[in-house]
């Protein structure tokens with residue numbers, strides 16, 4: 001397989017065949033993200049993708065899901081993406097679902113009919129980074145979308161009956177807007193009703209603007225207790241009718257993994273133990289991205 005640069009995939013794609021169809025991220029401006037720094041965005045040549053599919057048709061017969069890397073594969077124009085899904089179906093007939101990361105802009109560039117068309121050719125899951133539902137925070141981190149646009153994009157994916165996983169980031173609003181971030185992120189999630197909510201914790205990386213701002217003292221991230229309180233407000237305000245909630249990423253100090261609304265009280269009890277200092281936390285050295 002031809003892989004270039006950093007290959008990043010959601011934790012739940014650990015067993016998927018990773019097919020790199022783009023390199024980098026066409027947005028590449030989020031102030032907290034160092035994933036594709038210095039990497040030029042491009043859609044890879046069909047010839048390279050076809051050669052990877054040929055390889056996979058012989059050597060990757062055990063996986064039932066393909067994850068299309070990198071950062072926002074939905075940026076691929078509709079016709080080309082349909083062709084790509086068709087090629088996957090033809091070369092790897094045992095593949096049942098195609099998954100990818102997509103940003104809000106690329107989702108909204110699709111009509112509902114186009115998303116449904118992608119669903120028909122195998123697009124089974126979209127991962128969308130919301131990070132925050134707090135307007136000022138979205139602007140500060142240069143996410144490239146407003147909360148209203150995030151809601152519209154998320155609802156459009158749900159309407160096309162594509163599984164939607166939405167990511168949020170604890171700590172991203174700093175101390176200043178921590179509580180508003182928690183409450184307003186929950187509100188946006190309530191309006192989207194994602195199939196899966198994934199909660200991560202901001203890691204301050206040296207090669208990111210937010211990491212540099214923290215080093216310079218112009219951005220202050222909440223401490224552990226502040227993060228746990230932020231999480232508590234967020235989870236308490238979640239009111240989705242059904243969905244998975246996973247806060248089991250390597251960046252988190254402890255894990256939550258279950259279903260809403262069924263496990264909400266259990267989640268809150270775990271968070272309360274973290275706030276009270278009676279929960280075993282992941283050591284700092286073991287946290288990561």
Ligand code: SF4
Pocket residue numbers: 025026027028029030033034035036071072103129
């Ligand atoms: S859209 Fe995603 S991959 Fe691209 S810069 Fe933002 S967080 Fe990073």
